[in-house]
Amino acid sequence: MRYSEMFLPTGREVPSDAEVISHQLMIRAGMIRKLTSGIYSYLPLGYRVIRKVEQIVREEMNKAGAQEVFLPMVQPAELWQESGRWEYYGKELLRFHDRHERQYCLGPTHEEVITDLVRNDIKTYRQLPRNLYQIQTKFRDEVRPRFGVMRCREFGMKDAYSFDADEAGAEASYEKMFAAYNNIFNRCGLKFRPVEADSGSIGGKYSHEFMVMAESGEDAMIVCDKCSYAANLEKAEAGRPKKVDSTEKDWLILESVHTPNVRTIEELSDFLQVGPQDIVKTLIFNADGKPCAILIRGDQEVNEIKVKNYLGANELTLADDEMIMQATGAPRGFAGAVKIKTRVIADYSVMNMINFVTGANKEDYHLKNVNIGRDCEVESFADLRVVGKNDKCPRCSGNIQFVRGIEVGHVFKLGTKYSKSLKASYLDKDGQEKIMIMGCYGIGIGRTVAACIEQNNDANGIVWPIPLAPYHVIITPVNVNEGDVLKAADKIYNDLQAMGIEVIFDDRDERAGVKFKDADLIGIPLRVIVGQKNLISGNVELKNRKSGETKLYPLEKIVSEIKKNIDEGLEQGIATTHAGGKTPCSRI
Ligand code: ATP
Numbered sequence: 001m002r003y004s005e006m007f008l009p010t011g012r013e014v015p016s017d018a019e020v021i022s023h024q025l026m027i028r029a030g031m032i033r034k035l036t037s038g039i040y041s042y043l044p045l046g047y048r049v050i051r052k053v054e055q056i057v058r059e060e061m062n063k064a065g066a067q068e069v070f071l072p073m074v075q076p077a078e079l080w081q082e083s084g085r086w087e088y089y090g091k092e093l094l095r096f097h098d099r100h101e102r103q104y105c106l107g108p109t110h111e112e113v114i115t116d117l118v119r120n121d122i123k124t125y126r127q128l129p130r131n132l133y134q135i136q137t138k139f140r141d142e143v144r145p146r147f148g149v150m151r152c153r154e155f156g157m158k159d160a161y162s163f164d165a166d167e168a169g170a171e172a173s174y175e176k177m178f179a180a181y182n183n184i185f186n187r188c189g190l191k192f193r194p195v196e197a198d199s200g201s202i203g204g205k206y207s208h209e210f211m212v213m214a215e216s217g218e219d220a221m222i223v224c225d226k227c228s229y230a231a232n233l234e235k236a237e238a239g240r241p242k243k244v245d246s247t248e249k250d251w252l253i254l255e256s257v258h259t260p261n262v263r264t265i266e267e268l269s270d271f272l273q274v275g276p277q278d279i280v281k282t283l284i285f286n287a288d289g290k291p292c293a294i295l296i297r298g299d300q301e302v303n304e305i306k307v308k309n310y311l312g313a314n315e316l317t318l319a320d321d322e323m324i325m326q327a328t329g330a331p332r333g334f335a336g337a338v339k340i341k342t343r344v345i346a347d348y349s350v351m352n353m354i355n356f357v358t359g360a361n362k363e364d365y366h367l368k369n370v371n372i373g374r375d376c377e378v379e380s381f382a383d384l385r386v387v388g389k390n391d392k393c394p395r396c397s398g399n400i401q402f403v404r405g406i407e408v409g410h411v412f413k414l415g416t417k418y419s420k421s422l423k424a425s426y427l428d429k430d431g432q433e434k435i436m437i438m439g440c441y442g443i444g445i446g447r448t449v450a451a452c453i454e455q456n457n458d459a460n461g462i463v464w465p466i467p468l469a470p471y472h473v474i475i476t477p478v479n480v481n482e483g484d485v486l487k488a489a490d491k492i493y494n495d496l497q498a499m500g501i502e503v504i505f506d507d508r509d510e511r512a513g514v515k516f517k518d519a520d521l522i523g524i525p526l527r528v529i530v531g532q533k534n535l536i537s538g539n540v541e542l543k544n545r546k547s548g549e550t551k552l553y554p555l556e557k558i559v560s561e562i563k564k565n566i567d568e569g570l571e572q573g574i575a576t577t578h579a580g581g582k583t584p585c586s587r588i
């Protein structure tokens with residue numbers, strides 16, 4: 001494409017609302033424009049990159065045996081009522097009605113629609129397994145859209161859904177998608193890692209997020225430096241300690257202490273001259289309307305997601321003052337397990353504590369020398385805390401590192417969550433009716449593009465890896481009015497085009513500096529610089545955007561050299577992908 005004819009509005013100014021580099025660069029490089037909060041248009045350059053990601057996704061999904069469909073974005077309320085999500089989904093679901101007052105939503109995801117499709121047309125085990133996918137626009141009314149297309153309200157997603165007859169089949173479908181995702185992100189040229197993720201109330205290990213490593217990422221995760229364990233911090237396991245039995249001989253006499261104006265762990269620890277690890281914090285949660293006390297050691301933090309999953313709650317919040325008063329008989333800040341009127345669950349960190357300090361369920365009082373078994377009871381111990389810097393890998397006891405990432409994909413074993421409520425059943429070999437087992441698998445297309453920029457940029461702009469580059473080559477004549485420059489550049493342009501190479505010809509009558517700046521900003525991997533001085537000796541210069549390396553090539557060799565560079569760049573991802581499943585990230 002000739003630059004002079006392109007719709008490519010580049011800019012030097014950093015937009016004031018763009019906090020992360022990918023957002024800034026996507027605006028500056030003329031890839032996207034904001035229409036309104038969380039809703040963006042893709043301009044030609046941006047859309048080319050989107051199409052590249054989509055193409056890789058399509059090829060790998062097809063290779064994995066999935067079949068492409070295209071489902072409606074407007075979905076009737078009745079289907080969502082049937083699955084139970086009309087109420088449950090909350091405000092991210094954009095609901096509206098038509099002229100007949102019938103209610104609809106804009107699809108934030110398509111479990112309901114796909115399950116409806118499949119239940120009507122799949123009747124026997126012979127039609128299973130099936131995996132159907134689409135690449136389509138989703139709408140989620142995010143509370144805080146931010147970071148450009150990374151967390152927006154309207155975005156493109158590849159979503160796939162697998163349907164299997166039994167558990168073993170569902171496991172195999174999951175493994176296939178897991179492998180396909182590794183291939184996809186390798187081919188995109190990304191540094192990524194699959195990590196164990198929270199799978200909500202479904203439980204089990206059947207959820208992995210594919211994280212692109214980036215400091216700016218919203219997700220915190222831990223990775224072991226010895227084994228392959230990696231997990232989202234929300235899910236990261238804290239190992240279970242060995243139970244050390246204490247005897248009554250070790251137990252000191254229970255004491256009530258007057259602690260005026262002491263509410264926080266720090267205040268309590270100062271006041272009583274004990275360490276936070278000698279105190280048990282008691283948090284009262286409201287789990288689906290019922291109070292529940294969670295005990296945890298004073299120096300640890302409760303992981304609400306673990307608590308929610310453990311209790312199997314749909315909604316979990318910290319209890320309000322009224323619920324705390326009812327449960328403990330005291331205002332906030334004095335809760336303790338002794339004589340409390342709720343269920344009591346404790347984190348493993350409390351399991352071996354003796355003679356600890358805790359709230360007395362009485363305003364301005366705490367208790368000293370509390371012992372479980374004598375002074376209070378605990379219904380059960382569980383892993384309910386946030387993993388911290390001092391923790392070790394729960395698998396191999398190796399050291400763990402805290403890193404950040406951007407979730408670009410998610411593979412999830414759904415079980416029968418939707419097939420049960422929507423009655424997606426089939427007849428098995430014995431003619432018995434059985435419920436299908438499902439999996440769902442998402443990739444954020446725009447987010448993948450943004451994540452790629454987060455990993456590939458420098459002070460001058462984007463540095464595209466070959467597989468996602470909107471164009472592979474830009475030809476920059478230094479001065480279009482000098483000697484044979486334009487003619488030579490034009491010939492290279494025509495030759496490259498004839499070979500099907502994606503090329504921009506910067507034919508603008510601009511200063512070389514301006515053209516170089518734009519080329520750097522939009523991040524084209526290879527630049528051919530055509531200048532009169534080199535032309536006299538029959539040469540042009542080839543510059544690599546990433547390494548900054550420049551080299552002179554004779555005119556007649558430049559096209560084949562470019563082709564070689566592009567092929568190498570494209571093959572790199574494919575080579576890591578298909579060499580016997582060898583990927584930078586092994587399965588957990
Ligand atoms: P998040 O935790 O980031 O909100 P999610 O768990 O809601 O993500 P899924 O429902 O698993 O995401 O969606 C599949 C994929 O869609 C995600 O892995 C992500 O790449 C993409 N995605 C989700 N929400 C957004 C969004 N608001 N903007 C852009 N992409 C998104």
Ligand code: MG
Nearest residue numbers: 092140142151
């Ligand atoms: Mg979300």
